[in-house]
Amino acid sequence: MTPEMSPVAEEHAGRAPMDLLRFATAGSVDDGKSTLIGRLLLDSKSIFEDQLEAVEATSHSKGYDYTDLALLTDGLRSEREQGITIDVAYRYFATPTRKFIIADTPGxxxxxxxxxxxxxxxxxxxxxVDARQGLTEQSRRHAVLLSLLRVPHLVLAVNKMDLVDYDESVYEKIHNEFTQFATKLNIPDLEVIPISALKGDNVVTRSEEMPWYHGPTLMHHLEHVHVASDRDLVDVRFPVQFVVRxxxxxxxxxxxxxxxxxGGVIKKGDEVVVLPSGMTSTVEAIDMFDNEIDEAFPPMSVTVRLADDVDVSRGDMIARVNNAPKPSQDIDAMICWMINEPLRPRQKLAIKHTTRMGRALVKDIQYRLDVNTLHRDQDTKELGLNEIGRIQLRTTVPLLCDPYSKNRTTGSxxxxxxxxxxxxxxxxxxxxx
Amino acid sequence: MSAPPTHADYQLSQLDQLEAESIHIFREVAAEFEKPVLMFSGGKDSIVMLRLAEKAFYPAKIPFPVLQVDTGYDFPEVLACRDSWVSRLGVRLVVASVEQAIKDGIVVDDGKTSRNRLQIGTLLNALEEEGFTAAFGGGRRDEEKARAKERVYSHRDEFGQWDPKNQRPELWSLYNGRLHEGEHMRIFPLSNWTELDIWHYLGREGIEIPSIYFAHQRRVFQRDGMWLSESDYNPLRGGETVEERTVRFRTVGDLTLTGCVESEADTIDKIIDEIAIARVTERGATRGDDRFSEAAMEDRKKEGYF
Structure with missing residues (x-):
């Protein structure tokens, strides 16, 4: 089963960082988010000399007496001119154990x-959050959105501790307030870390100013947080993308x-069902490029061969005979609306779910969720830009779906x-x- | 090592996760677009793309052609490597020549504009002529600030332009490939790869890349703080002298602009060690085209660069 390795490949094996963590950052310009990311990149030695020199030159020309690390991540010129971040930017850094992908989002x-x-x-x-400000409407909103998107791990970084004299009681107050708020949300794992992005306290190196804090530094936590169990390894879900002939x-x-x-672990010899047709067969082989493997699990890209000549095409899903999603045309979902023109009942849209395309009719808008108060406004007639609400859809094709809380791929x-x-x-x- | 997964804990290494994500992207595009094409420069990133495409459709052949923009100033070692890949995989090669585009009046060589810049018009013309609706590019988000916000599916209007303020949101792994007549999509399957990932992958796969990536003896001269290769295309200017050095290239492009670095790294592992301690980005070090202004890449991308 192990493929032949060239001498180069053999010598090379095992040198790359093994693990991957994708994380999203949220915070406003004033919370020091860009400075924090700059700090993570700088202290993990992911910044190159020419990048640092450019930033130092810009800081100097702006008359700052310090190097503005935030400039490292300010991407497009139009943004730099306005001094704000207007879109999601992706950043990369690695330590010997993990590679990190940051989705840097404006607040x-x-x-x-x-x-x-x-x-x-x-x-x-x-x-x-800014330690001086404490929790704001915006930080609560960010936590709500992360919870809604079922991001399994959350870190609240209490920043600018240097500006509150590294006072434990400031941290404790924010910690308690947030923990209390978080009980209303779906946050399986929470860590609250006092830091100073500007000074570097508890970012990569442990702060000497906060001996009262016994938890991990931010980097230590990012390197060690256990994400392998976040996947569903029980319920087999294999959306067919492409038929290889x-x-x-x-x-x-x-x-x-x-x-x-x-989702799940597909094994050679498994009895499977193809949806939506309901035809059953057995997994004859699982191919990964030019070698056959015995089992496949998320997020592997593989090619599955079935023992019987059943009709399977793009958009179908392979699942286990006794554990398959029910094909549904009436969908109840939370929605985030992303354009100026509001969403209204009776509207018709195209829908893409896994590898399946169809059309959807908005049957009803049940409520709009106020992400600041979690209040449900049931009188709403439409959803505007950046609003979140619960809606009912009727689709032209059945969706082979799971609740999002169970599977983020088949539930979105x-x-x-x-x-x-x-x-x-x-x-x-x-x-x- | 084509990574036999460690079945005990159902974990994939980060390189395997990147590979799986990229293969997913290739298959989505092949399924949803009428006429995709893979833009191939012969550089290491486009070789990784070809490898991933090979894996995505195996044992079938790659279901789209490969497009190369020939600047006329390409390294012969790179063209040789291109030909070797194309013949091994049996894919169709489309060459769009900058020389030809100049002759046809599609782009104007005013003697000041770099070949790299003239590639833009040549490329857009080739895409339009052949009617390609999706073009895979080897761009990575770690390369440059303007790329950090690039989508995997990057929408281009009928002029081939990129509008950074009007990008479609991209969620989960659900890519939106809707196009209007005349528009096309740039696809970046290596978005989440870093330079080090590329090298680790090349090392792991043990596949052919142009020899100029490895340390070799070359006759070079210094210009604007960069070592450039001696060549007929690159006449010496006053005061410049040629000497022989042990060098390698970190990127491959137009040879009149692509500098090399002094290096003894003659294996992939040595290159990785070198990059791991490198203090200058690959573009900053050796790409004349990105040094002209801090926002050089942003401007070229808006016009329709790779």
Missing amino acids: HIQYTRNMVTGASTADLGLVL PKSDEFHDYRGYAGQVA FILIDEASGVTVGAGMINSGS
Whole structure:
């Protein structure tokens, strides 16, 4: 089963960092988020000399007497001119144990859609608060969105501790207030860390100013937080992306179903059902490039061959006979609306769910969720830009879906405006029937 | 090592996760777009793309052609590597020549504009002529600030332009490939890879890359603080002298602009060690085209660069 390795490959094996953590950051310009990211990049030696020199030169020309680390992450010129971050930016750094992908999202109220976008792929959410300000409406909103997007781990970084004399009681007050608020949300794992991004306290190196704090530094936590168990390894879900048919002499009868495992462990010999047709078969082989493997699990991209000649095409899903999602055309979902023109009942949109495209009719808007107070406004007639609400959809094709709380891949969808082609909404399924 | 997963804990290494994500992207595009094409420079990133495409559709052939923009100033070692890959995989190669585009009046060589910049018009013309609706590019978000906000599916209007303020939100792994007549999509399957990831992957896969990435003897001269290769395309200016050095290239492009660095790294592992302690980004060190202004890349991208 182990493929042949070239001498180069053999010598090379095992040198790359083993693990991956995707995290989303949230906070406003004033919370020092850009400075914190700059600090993580700088202290993990992910900043290059030419980048640092450019930033030092800019800081100097602006008359600062310190190096503005925030400049390291201010991407586009139009943003630099305005001094704000207008879109999700992705940053990369690595330590010997883990590689990190940061989805850096702006914190302003009008940019909820960016936060939702950044959080959709994140294993961990990092919310920043200014120790002097304490929890704000915005930090609560960020926590609500991370919880809604089912980001399994949350870190609240209490920043600017240097400006409150590293006072434990300031940290304790914010810690308690946030913990209390978090009980209303779905946050399986929470860590509250007192830091100073500017001075570097508890970011990568442990602060000498806060001996009262016994928890991990931010970097230590990011490196060690356990994310492997966040996947569903029980319920087999394999959305078919592409049918591989070489039609060559060597592989004349080859017919494989290519896709990325969205849940569970698929094993050779498993009895499976193909949805929505309901036909059953057995897994004859699982191919990963030119070698056969015995089992496949998320997020592997593989090609599955079945023992029987059943009709399978893109958009279908392979699941276990006794554990399959029910095909549903009536969908109950939370939605984040992303364009100026509001969402209204009776509207028709294109929908993409796993590898399946269809059309959807908005049957009803049940309520709008106030992300600051968690109040449900049931009188609402529409959802505006950056608003979140619960809606009912009727789809032209059955969706092979799970609740989002169970599986973030088979529980999510996007809505597309058919005229403009733009992605207008992000949906998280509560249930289908 | 094509990573046999450690089945005991159902964990994938980060490189395997990146590979799986990229393969997913290739398959989505092949399924949803009428006429995709892979933009191939012969550089290490586009070789990783080809490798991933090979894996995504195996044992079938890659279901789209490969497009190369020939600047006329390409390194012969790079063209040789390109030909070797194309013939091994049996894919169709489309060459869009900058020389030809100049002759046809599609782009104007005013003697001041770099070949790299002339590639933009040549490329857009080739995409339009062949009617390609999706073009895979090897861009990575770690390369440069303007790339950090690039989507995996990057929408281009009928002029091939990128509008950074009007990008479609991209959530989960649900990509939106909707297009209007005349528009096309740039696809970046390596978005989440870093330079080190690319090298680790090349090392692991043990696949062919152009020899100029490895340390070799070369006749070079210094210009604007960079070592450039001696070549007929690169006439010496006053005061410049040629000497022989042990060098390697960190990126491959137009040879009149692409500098090399002094290096003894003649294996992938040595290159990785070198990069791990490198203090200058690969573009900052050796790409004349990115040094002209801090926002050089942003401007070229808006116009329709790779």
